[in-house]
Amino acid sequence: MSQTPILSLRSARLSVGDKLVFKAGNLHILPRDRIGLVGRNGAGKSTFLRLLNSQSELDSGEYTRQAGLQIGSLGQEVFFENNESVYQFMSKDIADTAGKHVPSQISRILAMVKLSPDRNMGELSGGEVRRASLARAIVWKPDLLLLDEPTNQLDLQTIEWLENWLVSYSGAVVLVSHDRALLRRVTDRTIWLYDQRVEVHDGGFDSFERWSAKLRAFETETDRRQSQKLIEEERWLARGVTARRKRNQGRLGKLKILREQRRARIQEKEYKVSDPYVVEGGGVLALEAKAVSMRYGSQQILQEFSIRIRRGDRIAIMGPNGVGKTTLLRILIGDLVPHTGAITLAPKTHPLYLDQHRAVFNHHETVWEALCSPGGDTIEVNGKPQHIVGYLRKFLFSESQLRRRISSLSGGERSRLLLAKTFAARGNLFGLDEPTNDLDVETLDLLQEIVSDYRGTVLFVSHDREFVENIATSILAIDERGFVTEYIGGYSDYLRLRPPLQETAARKVKARPRRTPGPRTSLGYKESRELSVLPDEISVLDGKLRNLEKILSDPTLYQRDRNTFDRVTNECLRLRTELKERESRWVELEEKQEALRELQKGGT
Structure with missing residues (x-):
């Protein structure tokens, strides 16, 4: 027996100002759908969520929703009064709803996200504000939940809790997220905002990449006869996206080798050397941290910690919100002086740092002007000249886009341009602080490829589990007390190598099982x-x-x-x-x- 949609779009057309978001869009949301909403930055994903929430109106077509449908939503921007309590923030939109203003329900959901109802909103960190907003969206378990980048600023523990909550949730979900691990686990359908169209895939994000690659290839073949210039640009754009994913898959084998090498160096104590910059066997160190610690006033942020990092290592820094991940990153690349101990960079180590707030371009410049000197057509990349068109093609820019003003670029395009400018600079020690925030899937693939191919050392803070899994040779995990532990491998290795204490104790007294035929x-x-x-x-x-x-x-x-x-x-x-x-x-x-x-x- 087929289910009745709770919300539908038929022959829908939507624009914002003079910009067309999509035309002839059709969609039916069923009661238990888990839908991932994807598309390039600037494609209109947030606008699409506002439409579903009746906050925007169609230019033409039909929007219908089930009578009495309750919708909960989480937007990227959160508005609150600094002097209101978390409880007031949670309850103000539903205080007049008969039978639902129940303090115990609010307290229960706040306990799940580890927030006190009595704290003032103005005192919360960015991650805590995000947790409060998430709690407000889900507290009454609406029929349809609309989430716009829900994992932004959340720590891994909260992300994993949200993931498990969504899997067991009884309502429908439409989810915009750059967290591919979350999309893979939660979604069973995908909406793709592509080429001003609403494309619906009856499969989750796991199969979306194969499906979208086939659709791109088909359309490239169909459209290629229009003009020579169009076919040249469409061919490398479509090929660049699908080929990038193929190359990233191939890099996983090399990554396993790098992880094994770092594991072997630690197990065989290769770091016991006479020369401070040379590892036995000819390996060269990028930096050494000796007994570094950090405190702000009476608060100990980082306990005494030592490490040697070789050239070519790609080390992720992970931990809960507010424990000092950015502080540790800045200390290691020499951007912040520790309270005790010392950081020694090798003589030929040159650090670069991309922080969470990013650089600001002159929006009146064109893309070309942002990277080239006036009248020039080449850019120096790590000391070697490259033509601007060829270099920016690696960052998904077509030649026709290079004359556009930066003010006309979407957020994802500006992020790609910033990556292009940063990686062109001279340096071999790169510090990245939350580099995946707000990036679309294609730009995430691009970033993964760049970091994988980067010949220097990369240290990065990230809560993106799939990015960490595919990039990291090891993980530095920092806890609430400021203790740092290194785990060799990616995110799955980190989970496997940190067994719970109770489970470890139980394993010691467990009797040896009898041998039985196994798989x-x-x-x-x-x-x-x-x-x-x-x-x-x-x-x-x-x-x-x-x-x-x-x-x-x-x-x-x-x-x-x-x-x-x-x-x-x-x-x-x-x-x-x-x-x-x-x-x-x-x-x-x-x-x-x-x-x-x-x-x-x-x-x-």
């Missing part, structure tokens, strides 16, 4: 054989694709030999599809083999 702990013959040949197949396909792309790079080919251009373009599309399938299968088998190895270790 398979290794790949079968066919899968092992398939895994062994896939790298060579991928390499051959990649080589063929590169050769064809060299042919297409000839700007005169389209006019000179249209038949060859069409044939090579079609073959490129076929090879990309085949290559993506091979790479996806390789990643699938690698992950399966790794899981079986872990199962085997756990059983020994």
Whole structure:
């Protein structure tokens, strides 16, 4: 029996001022839907949520909602009076609702997000204000919950609590988030604001990337006949997004090697060296922290802590809100002097720092002018000149966008431009403070690729679990008391390596189980054989694709030999599809083999 939608859009058209958000949009939200709303920064995701909440009106089309539908919402901006209590903030919108103004319910939800109802809103940190706003949105368990970047400024503990709460929630959810781990676990449908359209995918975020890549490839092929210039720009834009995800998957294998190397260095005590900057075996250190600590007044922020960090390490700093993650990052890159101890940077170590507040561009400049000297067309990238068009293409900018004023760029485009400018600077020790905040999925993929390929050392604060999982060689976890512990690996390793004390104690007295037949702990013959040949197949396909792309790079080919251009373009599309399938299968088998190895270790 089919369910009745609680909210529907039919042939809907929406614009803000003279900007069209979407046209001919159709959507039906069912009672228990878990919908992820995605799209590039500036595509209109927040505007779309306001429309669903009846805070905007359609230009044309139909908006219908179930009679008596209760909607709860969390926006990116929160408005409150500084002198009102958290309890007053929670209750003021529902005080006149008969039968619902129940202090115990408010107190219970505030306890879940670890906030006192008596505190003044003006005294709360950014993360605490976010928790109060989240509590207000969910306290009465509305029929439809609209969440706009709910994890911004939240610590990992609160994010994990929210994730579990949403999974068990009985109502419908429409969620905008840059937290891909949250989207993967929670969502079962996806709305994509793309090319001024509302595209609906009947699958969660886990399958969205494959679905959207196919849609892009199809549209690129359909539209490519319009003009030579259009096909050139659309081809590299569409290819850049899908190829970036393929390359990021391939980097996971290299990341495992880096993690193993750092684990081996610690286990074998390679840091006991005579030269302060050289590790035995020829490795070079980027920095050394010796017995550093930090306090503000009577509050101890960082307990005594020592570490040596090699060039090429990518170390995440994680912990609850307010424990001093930014302080630790600034100390390690030499931007803040510790209360005790010392930081020694290697002689050829040059730090760069991207803080949470970001840099501000001259909005009257064009994209070109922001990176090039007047009249120039090259930019110095780590000491070497590169043409501005080629360099910015790596950051998803088409040539036509380079003459646009910065004031006309979306937030995501400005973030990409800032990344381009920052990574062009000379330096080999990069400090990133919450670099993923407010970025769209494509820019997150871009950032992941840049950091993965960065030849220097990267230290970063982040609450984005998937970013940490895919980037970090190790994690520095700081707790409420200021103690720092290093865990080798990504986020999943961090969870695995910090067993609860009660569980550890129970494990000591647990009797040895009898040997019983267990599940398979290794790949079968066919899968092992398939895994062994896939790298060579991928390499051959990649080589063929590169050769064809060299042919297409000839700007005169389209006019000179249209038949060859069409044939090579079609073959490129076929090879990309085949290559993506091979790479996806390789990643699938690698992950399966790794899981079986872990199962085997756990059983020994």
